[in-house]
Amino acid sequence: MASHSEYAGAVRGLSQTLGVAQGPVSASLGRDATINNLRHLHDECGQALATLTKTSGSYWTQASPSTSTLQRLDGFVWVEFPLHRRGDTGDSFLVIIDARVSISTAGTASFRFALHPGHEAIRGAPIAVGSAVADVTTTSTTEEGVAVPAIYLTSTALDASRKSFPSLLGDGNPGVGRMFVGALSVWAKASAGAPRLHSICAREYVGA
Amino acid sequence: MSALVKDTCPLPSVSGVVNADPVRGVTWHDVGAGANHLLGRGSVLIPTTSIFGDAIEEGTTSTYYLTLFPRYQATHRVWTLGLAPATAGIEAVVSFVDPSGGSSLWRVNDGTALRPFRHIETIGSRTASAVQTTVTLAAASGKGHALGVSIGCYEVARPELALDANDGGVDLDTLGGGLPIHATLGQSIGGAIDGIEAALSTARRNGLLYVLAGSEAPFSFTTISYVNPLGGALAVTDRKKYRGETSRAIDVAAYGVTGATTTMDVQIEHDGTGDTLTLSWAAGDAGSWKTGSLTVGVEDLSNARGDGSAAGYVTVSGKRTTGSNAAHLHAACFGGT
Numbered sequence: 001m002a003s004h005s006e007y008a009g010a011v012r013g014l015s016q017t018l019g020v021a022q023g024p025v026s027a028s029l030g031r032d033a034t035i036n037n038l039r040h041l042h043d044e045c046g047q048a049l050a051t052l053t054k055t056s057g058s059y060w061t062q063a064s065p066s067t068s069t070l071q072r073l074d075g076f077v078w079v080e081f082p083l084h085r086r087g088d089t090g091d092s093f094l095v096i097i098d099a100r101v102s103i104s105t106a107g108t109a110s111f112r113f114a115l116h117p118g119h120e121a122i123r124g125a126p127i128a129v130g131s132a133v134a135d136v137t138t139t140s141t142t143e144e145g146v147a148v149p150a151i152y153l154t155s156t157a158l159d160a161s162r163k164s165f166p167s168l169l170g171d172g173n174p175g176v177g178r179m180f181v182g183a184l185s186v187w188a189k190a191s192a193g194a195p196r197l198h199s200i201c202a203r204e205y206v207g208a
Numbered sequence: 209m210s211a212l213v214k215d216t217c218p219l220p221s222v223s224g225v226v227n228a229d230p231v232r233g234v235t236w237h238d239v240g241a242g243a244n245h246l247l248g249r250g251s252v253l254i255p256t257t258s259i260f261g262d263a264i265e266e267g268t269t270s271t272y273y274l275t276l277f278p279r280y281q282a283t284h285r286v287w288t289l290g291l292a293p294a295t296a297g298i299e300a301v302v303s304f305v306d307p308s309g310g311s312s313l314w315r316v317n318d319g320t321a322l323r324p325f326r327h328i329e330t331i332g333s334r335t336a337s338a339v340q341t342t343v344t345l346a347a348a349s350g351k352g353h354a355l356g357v358s359i360g361c362y363e364v365a366r367p368e369l370a371l372d373a374n375d376g377g378v379d380l381d382t383l384g385g386g387l388p389i390h391a392t393l394g395q396s397i398g399g400a401i402d403g404i405e406a407a408l409s410t411a412r413r414n415g416l417l418y419v420l421a422g423s424e425a426p427f428s429f430t431t432i433s434y435v436n437p438l439g440g441a442l443a444v445t446d447r448k449k450y451r452g453e454t455s456r457a458i459d460v461a462a463y464g465v466t467g468a469t470t471t472m473d474v475q476i477e478h479d480g481t482g483d484t485l486t487l488s489w490a491a492g493d494a495g496s497w498k499t500g501s502l503t504v505g506v507e508d509l510s511n512a513r514g515d516g517s518a519a520g521y522v523t524v525s526g527k528r529t530t531g532s533n534a535a536h537l538h539a540a541c542f543g544g545t
Contacts, residue, residue, distance in 0.1 A: 056439030
């Protein structure tokens with residue numbers, strides 16, 4: 001005879017607070033109250049990652065801009081944040097960015113937003129292997145909002161780079177390793193004048 | 209007893225519970241493991257945020273007022289600070305003190321480059337309620353000035369949860385084929401359901417947006433018309449907690465100081481929902497938090513950027529309403545509910 005745990009249909013009142021009583025449990029209760037909720041909570045759990053902004057009239061720019069080569073913005077190096085592990089190989093992290101940009105004079109400013117598996121990867125080369133990027137341009141000489149296309153970074157890339165946080169608690173506790181390190185850098189160039197970044201907001205997203 | 213927090217969230221098939229069919233023990237095991245993951249995985253408390261009035265002169269301490277939106281399960285926090293020397297070639301020595309009283313001391317000396325520093329806080333008092341607290345950055349006397357440029361904070365993921373009503377841990381050893389059902393808290397099918405309920409109640413996008421200025425140089429309002437010190441607006445999107453919703457009310461907390469004869473209003477607007485929140489300080493307020501709620505848009509998983517129908521931006525503005533002396537805003541903190 002199978003135990004009751006194998007035949008949940010014979011159990012009524014699934015919550016401990018309601019007690020466990022004999023009787024049927026509808027499939028909709030079991031599915032909607034548990035599995036569907038679990039999936040919902042897992043999928044829709046993206047976090048706010050960064051909100052960096054300058055005060056009115058200020059911006060990140062370049063003292064020596066280039067017309068052809070993407071360079072860092074002066075004073076803006078990168079943003080580091082934790083990313084939840086979403087699953088096994090093949091799952092993706094998506095980062096959604098809202099940025100406000102402009103150019104100092106008539107022309108076109110180009111901005112590249114790069115998502116990196118771990119901040120170490122971006123200390124040297126402009127864009128590290130395994131990174132993902134999204135580009136936007138502006139011709140506006142006044143601050144304007146741009147919706148940056150979603151940037152994808154796969155957990156495969158993160159696993160390969162082994163850029164999860166080490167145990168930071170000093171007691172061998174591996175808990176922190178459950179989150180990846182992600183980093184975001186911003187690069188720019190301009191056909192004339194200098195590119196300007198006024199603010200950047202980034203959030204984690206599961207995606208459509 | 210094993211309420212392990214797995215690295216990834218097991219997702220049982222939705223066809224695992226079907227009318228008149230038995231439910232496998234492994235399905236309930238994955239439900240319990242999924243609840244543990246959702247509760248113990250950690251989350252961002254403060255998205256990396258710019259600090260305004262960022263100069264910290266040697267021999268001085270700058271205080272930052274924060275409202276945090278933690279979950280009870282968190283036992284530690286990681287603080288990330290972006291610091292730089294104010295002058296190339298002159299080393300600054302900076303100390304950071306966390307809300308639990310722990311501290312770190314850093315030498316900041318890489319030209320004028322911005323470098324990240326990390327501090328681990330062992331939380332002195334765990335709570336699931338919003339916490340009004342402070343952190344400080346101090347530049348050592350006799351050394352160089354420092355620039356406090358950015359701050360971020362996140363709760364650390366847990367390897368295992370306690371089997372109590374606060375942690376909501378589910379004992380996975382009591383879930384599985386052939387095992388009897390227990391009625392003890394945190395165990396068996398009831399424990400798995402309680403875990404999902406706990407995860408739903410704590411499910412929120414903790415820290416959504418922070419606007420922060422140090423105590424040495426807060427935002428100051430000198431006009432009777434609203435002024436936005438940031439110039440532009442900032443994107444805020446909350447998670448979709450319940451199916452079908454397009455907007456949610458989030459918590460807002462702001463810290464202000466007013467002079468003896470001056471009153472101040474801070475207005476917060478979201479252009480996606482059209483909602484507006486006004487917070488007011490009486491004259492002679494030496495420093496206090498004012499709180500309220502603001503309705504913002506939530507994610508919509510059906511489109512590529514997740515921008516729902518009420519997607520939009522938040523603008524924070526302030527003004528003096530009466531008087532002519534101090535009207536300072538130190539912080540505006542936004543958290544999911």
